[in-house]
Amino acid sequence: MAEPILVLEGLCKAYGALTVTDNLSMAVQAGSIHALIGPNGAGKTTLIGQVSGQIAPDAGRIRFAGRDVTDLPMHARCRRGLARSFQITTILPRFTALENVAVAAQAHDGHSFRFLRPAAAEARLNDAAMQALETVGLGDRAAIRAGALSHGEKRQLEIAIALVMKPTLLLLDEPMAGTGHEESERLVATLEALRGSLTILLVEHDMDAVFALADRISVLVYGRVIAEGAPDEIRADPEVRSAYLGEEGAP
């Protein structure tokens, strides 16, 4: 089997006396949708922060696409194809959906258009932004101010903003949070359509979405992976059921 696109080896992170990442090792296979689940406070967001480069681990190594990126800052990891979806708070509400994505495209690789005249460069950025919006099903909302989009549409816009950076590994932290049933179904369809074109590491509490999408699931409890496997294995794992899914909550 090819080397996994992401390999975490012995990662540790503590806040004072609180150990949040506890000698954690795991691997994510290229092209897969890999879900990270676990109870509140298990350390999922902290782990995503360490992979993206926002949080420095106390110990351990992070390998991405065959290279050790542990000491690289976030923008350098992003340039190598590792993107984290932006949170809603980073969306510019007065800008249109298209402008939001175009701004992200420019920030990411505007320099590659520098040989073009400004108007041509802008057209390229807008084309790339439009393509990303269409991929997430927001093509017909391009001209709407982002502040006027529904909650679910804003979450789709976040994904479009991440996609325009052309990631090979996309980190998504609770994309379904706060969405209604229909909106989360649309987001699941959006992510399903991305399957195979990139790798997704997905932190999510919506178990319907997780079990619909994930090729593999890692279960995190107190900063440790207590189980990892295909959805059916995770669903049947007695330790997972008692630690997290709960007999009733398990799909």
Ligand SMILES: Nc1ncnc2c1ncn2[C@@H]1O[C@H](COP(=O)(O)OP(=O)(O)OP(=O)(O)O)[C@@H](O)[C@H]1O
């Ligand atoms: N900067 C920080 N300083 C101190 N403690 C922190 C910090 N960031 C996170 N924590 C603590 O670390 C623990 C893990 O937090 P984290 O947000 O990673 O968990 P999580 O699994 O993502 O939880 P949730 O599912 O609720 O989002 C929590 O107890 C949290 O309070």
